Amino acid sequence: MRGSWQEQFAESPGVLKSSDCAQTMVRILDLEIGGGEFVTMAGPCSVETEFQLMATAHHVRRCGARILRGGAFKPRSSPYSFQGHGVEGLKMLARARKESGLAIVTEVMSECDVSLVAEYADILQIGTRNMENYSLLEAAARSGRPVLLKRGMMATIADLLRSAQLILDNGNPNVILCERGIRTFETATRNTFDVTAIPLLKQVSHLPVIADPSHAAGCRELVPALARIAVAAGADGLLIEVHPHPEKAWSDGDQSLDFADFEGMMDSLDPYIALREAEVKDAPATRSLEAVG
Ligand code: PEP
Ligand code: MN
Secondary structure (H helix, E strand, O other), rough: OOOOHHOOOOOOHHHHHOOOOOOOOOEOOEEEEEOOOOOEEEOOEOOOHHHHHHHHHHHHHHOOOOOEEOEEEOOOOOOOOOOOOOHHHHHHHHHHHHHHHHHHEEEEHHHHHHHHHHOOOOEEEEOOHOOOOHHHHHHHHOOOOEEEEEEOOOOOEEEEEEHHHHHHHHOOOOEEEOOEEEEOOOOOOOOOOOOOHHHHHHHHHHOEEEEEEHHHHOHHHHHHHHHHHHHHOOOOOOEEEEEEOHHHHOOOHOOOOHHHHHHHHHHHHHHHHHHHHHHHHOOOOOOOOOOOO
16 A cells, blocks of 8 residues: 555655644735635736737736736747846836736746846746756745745656745745646647646645646647636646737747637636635635545
């Protein structure tokens, strides 16, 4: 028989549910991630132009998103692809934040940039390629900003929890875990969406868990279905790529939803979100503690 999850994840005791902590709520502006409200983060893969970012910010807000995403520092598969506008992109994000009232999540790729990005971001995103970059994780943790930790594309759940533990150990309890797909033998999709990770992480860890179906699928046709699956699996939120003209996007256009598709996806989530919110409200404070193992 397999050992308990507590044994499997024993190297990361601080992230596991305990009698002291059944659920972490990460507070950003007037939001609580990990609590009763389901939180959608949406926006373009990269910050490109003022128009692209503002139009997207207003649209995703109208559709119910609470946080605007957009990369100013971009980790690209090719060194010859657009690498992001850097500080100019951060300034555009700051203007979009002011105009739309949305909080900002954006990626930080280097420990040298942590204090700069932390000036502009409400949440620091650690991308899949950096999940085990411990010096970056330490610097991000010490910035005091909440950290959105994306699962490495070749990382196990235990690896993800170890990285989260490192952030906690550096004095930052505000970690959001993100399932964004992993590499498998399947090549029809960009990555394989490991839906099992969502209920598993929700059972064993007190940290909020969100899903990124855009990078998992790599194609926009699958994003709404994977988003509904993520809500049904118990995720606390979503990270979705949206672009006014996906076919002209400077990065990740194939997986970006246009405005109409994003609106349709958000509408289709409503019954699933209502079910989830009813479940969270009815659940005892120490939800699923007994079920661990
Ligand atoms: C992104 O969010 O645009 C991104 C690069 O994500 P990931 O690190 O999951 O590939
Ligand atoms: Mn992207």
